[in-house]
Every structure is written in structure tokens, then in C-alpha cells.
Amino acid sequence: MAKLLKFFLFVILLGFLAYIFVYISELDDQPEKTEVIDIDVVNAYGDSLALMAVDDTTSKPLSSLKSSAFEDFTILVDNGLQVEKSHQVIMDKSIQGFKSHTVLATDLNGNGLPEFWLAGFEGKKYRVFAFEYKAGKLNTVRFPGIMGRQQLGYAGGDSLYLEKAAIVHSFDYENDPYADISSGVRNCYYKYGVDGSFVLTKTLDLDKKQDE
Helix, strand or coil: CHHHHHHHHHHHHHHHHHHHHHHHHHHHHCCCCCCHHHHHHHHHHHHHHHHHHHHHHHCCCCCCCEEEEECCEEEEECCEEEEEECCEEEEEEECCCEEEEEEEEECCCCCCCCEEEEEEEECCEEEEEEEEEECCEEEEECCCCCCHHHHCCECCCCEEEEECCEEEEEEEECCCCCCCCCCEEEEEEEEECCCCCEEEEEEEEECHHHHC
8 A cells, every 4th residue: 555655656746747847848938028118228228329320420520631741841721721830830821712632841942941832722713822931931932823825725623733843733624626635634844943933844735544
């Protein structure tokens, strides 16, 4: 009788263990429930992160500052023109409606006096501002405009750059009946003399693809 009771209890125990094992297995297979409050928290943080990303990209505008240096002189152009000597400002000039493309500091004529060149657009008009530092002050240098034969077919797209001992004014031209290339890029090379004069040394007409 005692053996039968023990066997009966053993069977019940095995059944109970089997039931627990099956119940635990079913719990593992069920997907985890997410409460509504958890979803709200995720959405809130998601919105905050999105706003932070937008703020990061818009709070850092691209700088329009351009600069060039020669010896202890520096020219800086942003909303205006500023020239420094040994970090001391010697010129601070506001230029309204002017968008700078080129800023240069050099001694092009080799006279030991630095020059500062600023070129860009005032509306649709191309402007070149130039100054030479002498005897403690900046004197205006008058850069020559487009004249005579150079004007034929002028189409804008101006730029100013240095090439060896010359300063070059480059621009597009179209339908020039007297040019070997009817439309292209015209480069005008000037030599800047010690006496402050400009001499046009050559004019080159190039195909746009060749110039690139």
C-alpha cells in the first residue's frame, strides 16, 4: 500500500514538473508586450533628436570670409574690406552690395610695397579694387577696365588672378567676328610697373574647354 502511494505521488510530481516546463516554454514564445507609455517615450525622444539634427545644420552658416597675406600684411573680406599690418587694422571699409570673388595680397611690381587686390561683382558689374601701402597709408590703384578690341562680344564671367609677374583679367566672350575662336574665354595679361602704370602685354582667346 505504501509503495502504491509513493508511486502515485511520484506520477503527480512528474506531471506537475511537465506542466511547469510547458508553461515556461509558451511564455518564451509569446511576443513581448509594449505599453502605450513606452511608445510615447520613444516618439518623444525621436522628435527631439530630429529637432537637434536640424538645429545643428542650420546653426552653423557657411562663412563668406576670404583672406590673403603678404609678409606681415593681411587682407580680409566678408561684409566689408579690412587690411591689417602686424594684426593692427590700417583699413576698414564697408562695400555695400558687393560680392567678392578674388582677394590677393602681393608685391607684383617688386618695389617692396605690398598691393591688395579685391575683385567681384556689384550687381552685374565686375569691379576691381586695388590699393598699395606706402608711407604708412593705403593709396588707391586704378586697375584698367575692358577697352577697345577686348570689349567685342564681352559676356561676363569675369575673374582676376596672378600668373608669374602678370595680373590677368579673364572673362567670357561670344560671337566676336574678328577672333580666331568666335566664342570662348579672353585672358588679358597686364604688367604692373614700379611707377604705378599698367601695360597690356598680351591678350589670349581660348576655347572654354581648353581653358578648363
